[in-house]
Amino acid sequence: MPKVTFKNYDGKGSDKTVEFESGKLPYTDHGKPESLLDIALNFEVPLEHACGGSCACTTCHVWINEGADNMSEAEDDELDRLDMAADLSLKSRLGCQAVVLKGEVTVETPTWNRNYVSEGGGSMNLGDAIPTGKK
Ligand code: FES
Numbered sequence: 001m002p003k004v005t006f007k008n009y010d011g012k013g014s015d016k017t018v019e020f021e022s023g024k025l026p027y028t029d030h031g032k033p034e035s036l037l038d039i040a041l042n043f044e045v046p047l048e049h050a051c052g053g054s055c056a057c058t059t060c061h062v063w064i065n066e067g068a069d070n071m072s073e074a075e076d077d078e079l080d081r082l083d084m085a086a087d088l089s090l091k092s093r094l095g096c097q098a099v100v101l102k103g104e105v106t107v108e109t110p111t112w113n114r115n116y117v118s119e120g121g122g123s124m125n126l127g128d129a130i131p132t133g134k135k
Contacts, residue, residue, distance in 0.1 A: 001099045004036065006045045007108040009064065018043040022052030036062060036107055039100060047109065053096035058085035060095035067105035071098050086110065
């Protein structure tokens with residue numbers, strides 16, 4: 001049963017750990033099924049997603065601190081999009097594309113992105129700065 005810990009998910013130092021049965025998580029229509037974004041939305045963890053999870057922005061950028069081997073491999077379109085992300089690191093993934101396959105995963109949201117969410121940011125505030133997603 002996959003287990004995901006969202007570090008400092010509220011920007012106040014709290015962690016949130018959630019578990020779900022693989023293949024049974026209700027799909028939220030954002031990102032790939034059982035992606036970090038899908039999981040976050042299911043468990044009310046704030047994770048920005050300005051393009052609806054279609055790999056067309058970088059607002060869902062997260063760092064995988066532990067358990068990267070328990071995730072799906074990044075595909076070329078994710079890697080291309082990640083190149084545009086702020087605070088890019090070797091542990092960077094797009095939350096809408098990174099699917100949790102098994103085991104335990106620990107995720108952290110880059111500070112600039114977490115602050116954006118906590119300050120009431122939202123997709124509509126980004127306007128035309130975000131390209132339309134793939135159909
Ligand atoms: S929500 Fe836009 S790339 Fe993930």
